[in-house]
Amino acid sequence: MGAFRIDTGARTDTGRVRAHNEDSYCARGxxxxxxxxxxxxxxxxxxxxxxxxxxxxxxxxAAAFDTLIESVSDAIYGANAKIFAESQKRGSQMGTTVVALAMLGDRFGIFWAGDSRAYLLREGQLVQLTVDHTQVQMMLDRGLIKPEEAAVHPMRHVLARAIGVDGGMEIDAFVDEVVPGDIFLLCSDGLTGVVDDHEIEDVMRGGGSSRIADQLVSMTLDRGAPDNVTVCVVGVTADELALGGEASR
Structure with a gap:
């Protein structure tokens, strides 16, 4: 498979209501x-x-894909242990969601815990790659509530899983293949709480990772941004100029 050119756009904002930004991100192309x-x-x-x-x-x-995947998993579990130990020391619960994308060559891996999400736009169609670890999602999965009820449920932001809350926490993860033209979106729920999937899809169809990131954050701010908002957009295109099948990042 040919080499890829990777285009990244990442933005974070405190929003219109919160006094501090508790979101963090990394973009290590x-x-x-x-x-x-x-x-x-x-x-x-x-x-x-x-x-x-x-x-x-x-x-x-930096490492080969299989080693990278293992290292990312180890890093998240290590962070979980460190945060949990600190919360025990302080006597107060703390934690964080995480969603991560590892990509090398023609393969990618997704890791997550909590309700920060990963999306993939492929051939103009948006797919949510992650499933929220929330109490409401658990009720939805069990057929106890309907999707329209879940969207407005007062407990929709109550997490069922997060980094640092439980010493025995497990992350969800999977690996798949990259296709030229793919656009990935990682985001906190500050975005998805006010911008729906159809709107996200429309913005992402316009292409340009930085433009997508700017527009999604701007839409959130225009709607009052009651929470911190963070987005990381990763676009993949075939690199016709690359030699030897080596990815350009």
Whole structure:
């Protein structure tokens, strides 16, 4: 398969209501790793939890795909242990969501815990790659409520899983193949709480990772942005100029 050219756009904003930004992100096109984390537990605790998780991912070294996937998983579990130990020490719960994309050559991996999401636009169609780890999603999966009820349920932001909340926490992950033209979106729920999937799809169809990131954050701010908002957009195109099948990042 031919080499790829990777185009990244990432933006974060405190929003219109919150006093502090508890979101963090990394965009490491040099090794093929991107992530968004949304902290919980109050300003100091939420900031620290999300920053600790992103710092662990920032420390992941460049490697072949299989090793990269293993290192990303180890970094997230390591962050979970560190945050959980600190919360026990402080006597107060803290945690963070995380969603991460690792991509090298023609393969990608998605990792997540919580309700920060990963989407993929492929051939003009938007697909949500992650399933929210929330109490409401669990009720929806069990058929206890309908989708239209889930969208407005008062507990829709109550997490069933997050980094740092449980020493035995497990992340969800999967691996798949990249197709030229793919556009990935990682985001905190500050975006999806006010911009629906159809609108996200329309924006992403216009292409240009930086333009997409700018427009999605602008739409959120225009609608009052009651939460911090963070987006990381990764576009993939065939690199006709690359030689030897080596990815350009």
């Amino acid at each position: 040099d090794i093929g790793l991107w992530a968004v984390a949304d902290g919980m537990g109050g300003h100091e605790s939420g900031d620290w939890a999300s920053a600790t998780t992103i710092a662990a991912l920032e420390a992941v070294p």
